[in-house]
Amino acid sequence: MTVFHPAEYEDPRPWRGAESPRSWNVDSDAAKLSLNGDWRFHFSPSVIVAGDESFVEPKFDDQKWDTIPVPSHWVLQGDGKYGLPAYQNINYPFVVDPPHVPDENPTGDYRVTFDLPAGWDLGDGKSLVRFDGVESWAKVFVNGTELGYSTGSRLPVEFDATSVLKSKDNVLAVRVHQWSAATYLEDQDQWFMPGIFREVTLLHRPKDSVVDYFVHVSYDEKDGSATLKVDCDPSGRVTIPELSIDTATGAEVKIPKVSPWTAETPRLYDGTLTTAGEKVPLRVGFRSVRIEDSQIKVNGQRVLFKGVNRHEFQPESGRLVDRATMLKDVLLMKSHNVNAVRTSHYPPHPYFLSLCDEYGLWVIDECDLETHGFDFVGWEGNPVDSDDEGWISALLNRVGRMVERDKNHPSIIIWSMGNEAGVGKNIGKMADWVRSRDSSRPIHYEGDRSCKYTDMYSRMYAVQAEVDLIGQHKEVPLDDPELDAKRRQLPFILCEYAHAMGNGPGGLSEYQELFEKYPRCQGGFIWEWIDHGLPAIAADGTKYYKYGGDFGEQTHDSNFVCDGLLFPDRTPTPGLIEFKKVIEPVKISFEGGKVWIRNGRDFADLSDLAFAWRVEQNGKVIDQGQIEVPTIAAGETVAVELGVPTINGHGEAWLQVSANLKAKTVWADEGHELAWAQFLLSDKSDAINGVTAGAVQVVEGSKGYTVGAGTFDSKGQLVKFGDLDVSLARVDIWRAMTDNDVGPHCTPGTWNGKNWLAAGLDRVLYRVNSAAIEGGALVVKTVAAPAIYGRSLEAVYRWTSPDGEALRLDLHVTPRGDWSALALPRLGVRFGLPKGLSRVEWFGLGPGEAYADTHTAARVGQYALSIDEMQTPYVYPQENGSRAEVRWAEVTDESGQAGLRVEGHPDFALTARRWTSEELHAAKHTPDLVAGDNVWLNVDYGLNGIGTGSCGPGVLPKYLLAAKETDFGFTLRPFKK
Structure with missing residues (x-):
């Protein structure tokens, strides 16, 4: 009888033959040799047909093998020859049967030959082969000798190769399996992409x-003093010339005065750690972290996290992110007022942490652990609650490697045990080990809702009302009184909130108000930083991005991987622009001729900022100047007298005050705007105030009616305005749904999209009941109704002309039937106009899109864009591009000679695009959107809010567009240049 033994890669033990983990110090003066480059590569789709194991031998002939760049993911190489990416949010891609994985286990064999550099002394110390990231299991050979194997995809491993190295012709061979027992610990919401990356x-x-070193610091906020102790094996000396420090390792040095490190003031002191065999550069930041008064305090001060969750991602290379792109991420965060990063859901490349040290970002460093897929089997067999020594050792190994590698980064102020791995007791064992090794940082783990093992209360996607209760220490009690009492005294953060998927997220301002109101509520981290779309080119050459399911995955989570504040090419989305405004560090108000300025920073004053004002009337600047502002300490408010000009003439006048960088910094240029506010100085008036509706009679002809420049058919349908053909000018209640309308993880009861589809709001039918001249107006009575149910909207159009040219619509809408459980997607009028129209100029909120709950970053002004520029290219096409509170808009051709003007009564929401809402709703990728024969103009009374229901709460009640009796109107005018 044949006995089958478990495959080696199914052993949950984390590694064999590896060196003990240690702090990252690749910048020391010790010799190193990069082995990156083109390696020989052989791919096998299954372990059953894996390559000849003799490939590890130096004499093996690999000339027929392919070459592949290292580092890289093999599924992003070879145009599908080596398999394809696969996206899962929660599900494992195979049966949950730990520690086993399928025989259909893609396997990559790697070989590279190298010589040692001149002067490399094999007799002096050790020579280690270091891998900084391999997914998910790797066995390593040098010159035919096995050095060991390793798991922990986003963690480093080092093997001692000293005894088998030669001066020349060394062969490093590695076998990598995509699936292993370790995969059960790496079920993060991401692409599965194997390889040496x-x-x-x-x-x-x-x-x-x-061998290793640990920089211990403290800071006393009372007198500005600090301490420093550097533990080192072997012993040596620490020098920091700026602080006149020259001391032995292991000795604590008291420093009478230092500038502390914070995310706002990232002060680093350069030094050197010297032993007999090596010099290691040090960058020391002095700060303290403690839990006190139900708050996380750094240097004695409560901090407010304005953070993001960051997966490592670059469209062309997956989790291989180059240093320039890491820096770009940091610069984008700093310039958009982001002050914190949670490294979801694994330690990032250590260079990114060095950037956080240098540029200033608070960091929650998270262990490479997630077992979310066990949720589908009732968490049975979850390694986090296992007594199996292999799983325990693997979990302790992962958290240990993270802490040891990253312990000397001042930016890291919290250790996280992982993400969505259940509530197992092994989380407690991990936390205990971390506390024993590093007691200077508190412990985070969201899955431990009881806070039995953690130092803070962390939640995902709690609705605003619940955050309000938590802020008051009035959350729903736990069953265990002791744990309940403990938790109520802990600080609260939202480690994930405001799911930034597609159009949105909405409701950010309401969250921020709670964070600023309650000291216990210390902010949160948007999910997430970037869309993880993979680049593709359509048949017509159009570039777009693929997501889950586009690579033939049997199971996948579609575009749920595209949920970031950046598009894949790192262009900011409207969501990031909104977030920047909501979390701006300076709050500005205007009252009684004074500008009130509040410093919302936690540590730094505002001496680095210049304050400017300007007054715009009807969108044109009429005056401007600078504001002399005294130094404002963190948390303080001052009032400054401001003389503004007398407003003459008609139209709106707005005062804008902005806070800008006085000088160039390492993260932004001089003049970069951090905060702003607008204030209305004159009455906001009807754009056609004073014009009498219905001053000109309606003319009835044999084929219809004429009202001013409008031509109507016999049923009262507008078919021409001036020289412009008009199609289907009628009440419109449908918009393409957003990810937040239809998200699979929406908070129960807030799933608008599901209700809309069930009610048939995407397939409304129309009926004209009458069209007749009444009281000098063309009055058209219609019914718009979705099929099946007894719901409808009765719409009465009253068309008049005040001057024989303009065309005014006064619309009265009355809902019939039961609409109590339904919000409307939109309510307004849609027009089809000639496709030759191409530009829009408007006065209202802009320049970007704005909806009921996502308009904080939009400013009142006069703007001009092409119709194509008005579209927001979300990876998954959806409702986008509406501009809110528009007073007037002009839609013209490229020459500006033909078009129309729309004037609000007093304002409206405006959308202009080259496809219908139905075509937009049906599209799956951006190339699916093809310009048609019309420009479709929506002039809306309102649109339903956006919310963050793709994962979390939907639209807040105050932003729902209720079906109610509504009066709405606007005036059309032929465009005149």
């Missing part, structure tokens, strides 16, 4: 070089 380096570790 971070650097491979040969490191010389001379005799008496640094």
Whole structure:
């Protein structure tokens, strides 16, 4: 009888033959050799047909093998030859049967040949082969000798190759399996993309070089003093010339005065750690972190996290992110007022953490752990609650490697045990180990809602009303009185909130108000930083991005992987622009001729900012100047007298005050705007105030009616305005649904999209009951009704002309039937206009899109864009591009000679696009949107809010567009240049 033994890659133990984990110090003066480059590669789709194991031998002939760049993911190489990416949010891609995985286990065999550099002394110390990231299981050989194997995809591993290295013709061979027991610990919401995707380096570790070191600091906010102690194996000396420090390792040094490190003031002191065999550069930031008064305090001060969750992602290379792109991320965060990062859901490349140290970002460093797929089997067999020594050792190994690698980064102020891995007792064992190794940072883990093992209360997607209760320490009690009492005294953060998927997120301002109101509520982290679309080119050459299901996955979570504040090419979405405004660090108000300025920073004053004002009337600047502002300390408010000009003439006048950088910084240029506010100085008036409706009679002809420049058919349908043909000018209640309308993880009871489709709001039918001249107006009575149910909207159009040219519509809408459980997607009028129209100029909110609950970042002004520029290219097409509170808009051709003007009574929401809402709703990727024979103009009374229901709460009640009796109107005028 044949006995089958478990495959080695199904052993949950984390590694064999590896060196003990240590702090990252690749910038030391010890010799190193990068092994990145083109490697020989052989791919097998299954372990059953995996390549000849003799490939590890130096004499193996690999000339017929392919080459592949290292680092890289093999599924992003070879145009599908080596398999394809696969996206899952929660589900495992195979049966949940730990620690087993299928035989259909893609396997990559790698080989590279290298020589040692001149002067590399094999007799001095050790030579280590270091891998900074391999997914998910790797066995390593040098010159035919096995060094060991490793798991922990986003963690480093080092093997001692000293005894088998030669001066020349060394062969490093690696077998990598995509699936392993470790995959059960790496079920993060991301693409599955195997391979050696971070650097491979040969490191010389001379005799008496640094085995490991740990920089311990403290800071006393009362007197500005600090302490420093650097533990090191072996012993050596620490020098920091700026602080006149020259001391032995292991000795604590008291420093009478330092500038502390914070995310706002990231002060680093450069030094050197020297042992007999090596010099290691140090960048020391002095700060303290503690839990006190139900708050996370840094340097004695409560901090407010204005954060993002960041997966590592670059469209062309997956989780291989180059240093320039890491820096771009940091610069984008800083310039958009983001001050914190949660490294979801694994430690990032350590260079990113160095950037956080240098530029200033609070960091929650998260362990490479998620077992979310066990939710589908009732968490049975979850390794986080297992007594199996293999799983325990794997979990402790993961958290240990994170802490040891990253412990010397001042930006890291919280350790996180992982994400969505259940509530198992092994989380407690991990937390205990971390506390024993590093007591200077508190512990986070969202899955421990009881806070048995953690130092803070963390939640995902709690609705605003619940956050309000938590802020008051009035959350729903736990069954365990002791744990309940403990939790009520802990600080609260939303480690994930405001799911930034597609159009949205909405409701940010309401969250921020709670964070600023309650000291216990210390902010949160938007999910997430970037859309993870993979680049593709359509048949016509159009570039677009693919998502889950586009690679033939049997199971997938579609575009749920595209849920970021950045588009895949790192262009900010409207969501990031909104977030920047909501979390701006300076709050500005205007009252009694004074500008009131509040410093919302936690530490820094506002001496780095210049304040400017300007007055715009009817969208044109009529005066401007600078404001002399005294130094304002963190948390303080001052009032400054401001003389503004007397407003003459008609139209709206707005005062805008902005806070801008006085000088160039390492993260933004001089003049970069951090905060702003607008204030109305004159009455907001009807755009056609003073014009008498119905001053000109309606003319009835043999084929219809004429009202001013409007031509109507016999049923009262507008078919021409001036020289412009008009199609289907009628009441419209449908808009393409957003991700937030139809999200699979929406908070129960807030799923508008599901209700809309069930009610048939996407397939409304129309009936004209009458068209007749009444009291000098063309009055058209219609019914718009979805099929099946007894709901309808009766619409009465009253068309008049005040001057024989303009065409005014006064619309009265009355809902019939039961609409109590339904919000309307939109309510307004849609027009089909000639496709030759191409530009829009408007006065209202802009320049970007704005909806009921996402308009904080929009300013009242006069703007001009092409119709194509008005579209927001969400990876998954959906409702987008509406401009809110528009007073007037002109839609013209490129020459500006033909078109029309729309004037509000007093304002409206405006959308202009080259496809219908129905075509937009049906599209799956951006190339599906093809310009048609019309420009479709929506002039809306209102649109339903956006919310964040793709994962979390839907639209807040005050932003729902209720079906109620409504009066709405506007005036059309032929465009005159």
